[in-house]
Amino acid sequence: MKDKPHFHGHRQRLKERLCKDASAMADYEILELLLGQTLLRRDTKPIAKDLLARFGSLGGVFRAPQSQLEEMDGIGPGVLAFFTLLREFWTRMAEEPVRAGETLSDPEAIRKAAMARIGNLSREEFWIALVNNGNKVIYWSRMSEGTVDKTAVYPREVVALALRHNASGIAVAHNHPGGNPAPSQEDMMITMDIATLCQDMGIRLLDHVIVTVDGFYSFREKGRL
Incomplete structure (x- = not known):
């Protein structure tokens, strides 16, 4: 076909390998194909390798802040929107137990949902899950958002929300953008007030869970509740 991109055959071969044995592909090849969903007429191999060199891994690319992705050659609005869609897709899969109103045998589902939803954010957010007498999740939502190291949390509003929804139990979570999930003195005071x-x-x-990209702190597990 006239004017066919020079990498057309290479991309088709990658797709064939993907269908044959996806596990055998290199990380940059997986990223090549992802980028190719929006960069249809551009060789995505060098862009994929540059992204991995900058952010270290597929997970690093996946969690990279938009401001840093924008600095990379070849990353425009289309790719940024596609990455946002991928992150939201992955996050909602992790949130399925709480979104679907499943019965919780322990707060682990809340931790996983919180890590997926807010673990990689550059600002703090405070989320809450409400359960009924049978520990079935009836509510999962953000209560507040703040700055890089603080978000306003009012214990009376937390309890008032539970009462409005006739909840018998709550689990709360917030993130530490700095990467250290250990609670601050203020975190401990707020938890005790709640x-x-x-x-x-x-x-x-x-439980009260503090999450980061790859870690968490559980007040319940640490015996502080």
Whole structure:
């Protein structure tokens, strides 16, 4: 075909290898094909290799802030929108137990959902899950968002939300953009305030989880609840 891109045959061979044995492909080849979904008429191999060199791994590319991706040659609005779509797709899969209202045998599902949803954000967000008497999730949503190291959390609003939804238990989560999930003194004070109010109102506090990209701190697991 006239004017066919020089890499057309290479991309087709990659697709054939993908269908035959995806596990045998190199990371940059997987990224090549992903980029090729939007960069139809551009050789994506050098872009894929540049991204991996900059961010270290597929996960690093996947979690990279948009501001840093924008600095890379070949990354425009189309690729950024596609990456946002991929992240949201992956996040919603991780959130399925809480989004589908499943029964929680332990707060692990909340931790996984929180890590996927807010673990890689550059600002703090505070999320809450509400459960009924049977530990079935009836609500999962953001309560507040803040700055790189702080978000406003009001224990009375947390408990008031649980009462409005007739919840018998809650689990709360927030992120530490700095990468260290260890609680601050303020985190501990807020957790104790929420726990006290929950006890007064007969509501179970299942856990408070602090998450990062690849780690978490559970007040329940550490024996602080």
